[in-house]
Amino acid sequence: MTIFSNYPDSDGFFGDYGGQYVSETLMPLITELNELFHNEIASPDFHQELAYYREHYIGRxxxxxxxxxxxxxxxxxxxxxxxxxxxxxxSHKINNCIGQILLARKMGKSRIIAETGAGQHGVATATVCALFGLSCTVYMGAKDIERQKANVYRMRLLGATVIPVSAGTATLKDAMNEALRDWVTHVDSTYYLIGTAAGPHPYPKMVRTFQAxxxxxxxxxxxxxxxxxxxxxxxxxxxxxxxxxxxxxxxxxxxxxxxxxxxxxxxxxxxxxxxxxxxxxxxxxxxxxxxxxxxxxxxxxxxxxxxxxxxxxxxxxxxxxxxxxxxxxxxxxxxxxxxxxxxxxxxxxxxxxxxxxxxxxxxxxxxxxxxxxxxxxxxxxxxxxxxxxxxxxxxxxxxxx
Amino acid sequence: MTTIQQTFSDLKRRNQKAIIPFLTADFPNRDTFLRLLYELPNSGASIIEIGIPFSEPMADGIVIQQSSHIAIQNGFSFPRLLADITAFRRHNTVTPIVLMTYINPLIHYGMDACLQDAAKSGVQGMLIVDLPPEHTNRCIQKWHGLDSIHMITPTTNDRRLAIIQEGSGGFLYYVSVTGVTGTQSANATSILPHIQRIRTHVSLPIVVGFGITGVSIAKQMADLSDGVVVGSHILKPFLTASTADYGTIVNEQLMFIDEVRHHLDTV
Missing domain, CATH: 3.40.50.1100 (Rossmann fold)
Known part of the structure; x- marks a missing residue:
């Protein structure tokens, strides 16, 4: 019988799925993130900090x-x-953003980027960046900007820069491509706060951990x-x-x-x-x-x-x-x-x-x-x-x- | 000795550096792409890198994004590219071809069939941008004689150099900027220490790519390494040109490679 909680394996695979299929520029960074994430989730201090924000900031x-x-x-x-x-x-997106922003701070990153589709993850990211005084850039498909105007304005109110992406189909996947391009260009200063349970390991596991x-x-x-x-x-x-x-x-x-x-x-x-x-x-x-x-x-x-x-x-x-x-x-x-x-x-x-x-x-x-x-x-x-x-x-x- | 190793050893004997133009397959159209492929070796290109267009080119800047998009619109197909390479090989048996791609189109074709068919049609090397050496064994059982080319970036540390070196053949592709293709110029002063550090770990030839925007930067980079890759700079003029001008641009780009060859060969 499969014990599902044993997944992913240490290479980030759930059976045939997952892994770290990224270009070399990003490999050292995600390796570092993976180590930090696993150290932190083993630390009671980290959980205490997370619990604090969950209760008093998110309202859980x-x-x-x-x-x-x-x-x-x-x-x-x-x-x-x-x-x-x-x-x-x-939305639920804030659960993950609070967790990842604590990691980004521990990594000493000063700039946060994110992709967003409906804008809920973008708003949640802009929110935690405001909370901790970090610079925030959100990539969003031009088509999504059109259909989610209210969220675009919310992100801007929160101090984020929203960059429209008109390449490809101008939706979530294109926003993610553009965020990845930004990340390889500014890898030293920047943390990529992925909102969904996808991306290279450890992101799917991290997002799951914070949303669980x-x-x-x-x-x-x-x-x-x-x-x-x-x-x-x-x-x-x-x-x-x-x-x-x-x-x-x-x-x-x-x-x-x-x-x-x-x-x-x-x-x-x-x-x-x-x-x-x-x-x-x-x-x-x-x-x-x-x-x-x-x-x-x-x-x-x-x-x-x-x-x-x-x-x-x-x-x-x-x-x-x-x-x-x-x-x-x-x-x-x-x-x-x-x-x-x-x-x-x-x-x-x-x-x-x-x-x-x-x-x-x-x-x-x-x-x-x-x-x-x-x-x-x-x-x-x-x-x-x-x-x-x-x-x-x-x-x-x-x-x- | 593989064909690529032979190429670098011949270059070294002649005291020359490698010039590696990058072409997006079927861009700006199939005829123009093939004309460049056939004629670039006469202008001094040592190896030709051919990009297999992918709809989501995450590591590429705007020029290669657009060229990929146009190539897909032109009806790019992998089997047809291999047929074109087979035909090219009847005409040119010495200039190595390296395919550069993202992994998804290869997976979809069938990884093993893809490598086998590529090798059969006359390809010598394969560079898969989003396949790190850690996952290579999971995806590829047999290289069918192809060299596995890997990228090294300014962020690559010594531990990763060892992993990359172990899985590499042919040459190493040093990415001169942290960033996507074609967006900024490389800087010789900042690159030198990186190349020196890599040299102490690896014996394969090192070529420098990304940000090679002109003759003088190509010369500076070639002086530090074993050669240069020129991509976006060759493709860019086609993006804004009309079909009628493609022939003229091909001639200009061939002259540009000629000029790079001349500068690199001048001590």
Missing amino acids: PSPLYHARRLSDYCGGAAIYFKRDELNHTG IIGDEVKTQSMARFGRLPDTLVACIGGGSNAIGLFSPFLDEPDVALIGVEAAGKGLETGEHAASLSKGSFGILHGNSTYIIQDSQGQIGHTHSISAGLDYPGIGPEHSFLNDKKRVYYDSCTDADALAAFQLCAQYEGIIPALEPSHALGFVLRYAPQKPTDHIIVMNLCGRGDKDIHTVAEALNITLV
Whole structure:
């Protein structure tokens, strides 16, 4: 039997996936980061510092909330939301940023760079840079800047420089390319704060470690509330940071079903989607091997999702591994179903979710009715939807005043 | 002795330095690329480096990004490139060819088939930008006679030099700037101590690339090393030119390499 908590191995591999596929300029730095990260997570002082910021700055623990009206609407399982949208900055991204910024400071770096899709990671990075007085540069696809204007302004208010990337498809992958180019150019002064559970080792493990607080809290809260673990956990997946954060403490609990939801865009058969596991194949991108969407020549393919945060042709390497091992079941949700879930959540629960977790909810709305009432589903509501109101209004043909 | 080793040993005997032009395959179009490939050796190029275009060129500056993009739009295909190299080999048997690429297109083709087919078509070396020596054994079982070329950068420490040296053949590619291709000029004063340090660890020839933007910088770098790689500087004029001007630009770039050869050979 696979013991999932034993992964990754010391070279950063989850089975066939992961590794450190980067150019030589970056190798010495990620080797140094890897050593520092492993030393720090073994240190009680580091955990104490992390715990301090989690409690007093992020506002953790986040509630585990029973979405009663949505549960009644579905007429099946009890649906619970892990309310990570209530975190400071409005998403789960801050969990990882606080952890990595503490490491960057220990490395003596004065300048932080980041990539962002929906802007949530960019905002969280700009926030922790303001908190510690560090210079911050965020790369963001020009297309994403257009659809996430509010977050661009938030980053600028926080003192960050936002650089539009118009190369390629002008989305998250292109922002990541440009951040990597910046990093090799300024490797001495600069720390690259990757937001998703991808990139070269140790990033996928680091992001998982800092996001695992989500699943740790769900475990504690479930035992206190239900006297047992939940039956099913559901999370949306772009690169997969919120999902791995929720899942990781449960990977070696075989009775808990884990479900990841990819963006099916306009439909898996249309070619307009971002479902790397359903429609991708083995490849290497942005420092790790994983499933990626690519063409017959190994060129990275075009992706589409209404959600900028899920619009990425790859997926974190650990998800590829969990998919092959069948430990996590991966499904998908279309733009249209996510939009319907977005509106339903607002109207039934008084919570406006981000478009990313609306994909998870779109799946839950299909899944919950098939389950009995004593079945407990915990869905990670990993971000709030204020940033998305323009995109949603446009998709619904509504003119905002 | 491999063909690349033979090339460096011949150069040394003649007291010459290597000039290694970098071409993005099928850029600005296939005909122009092939004309450069066929004629550069006559202008003094010692080895030709051919870039396999990848849609996500993370280590490259704007010139090679755009050239890669155009090559892909031109319908670049790896099997067709190998067929073109096979044809070139009927015409030129002495100038080594090194393929430079990111790993994903090779993985997609099948790594072993890729190396075997490349070797069969007349390629001598392979430089995979995002495959560090630590992962080479995981991805490659057999080199099929190809030299594995690695990069060394200003950030490479002594521990890594040892790892890189062990997995390397042909020559070492010293990246003269921390950064992407074609964006800034190399600086001889800052590079000298690095090259001297590397020399104490490795016996392979060292060539300097990234930031070789003109004749005088090429001369300075060649004086410190065993040769220079010139990439973005050759490709850049094609980006803003119309198709009708490609022929003229090819002639200018051949003259440029000729001039570099002349300067490098003048003591």
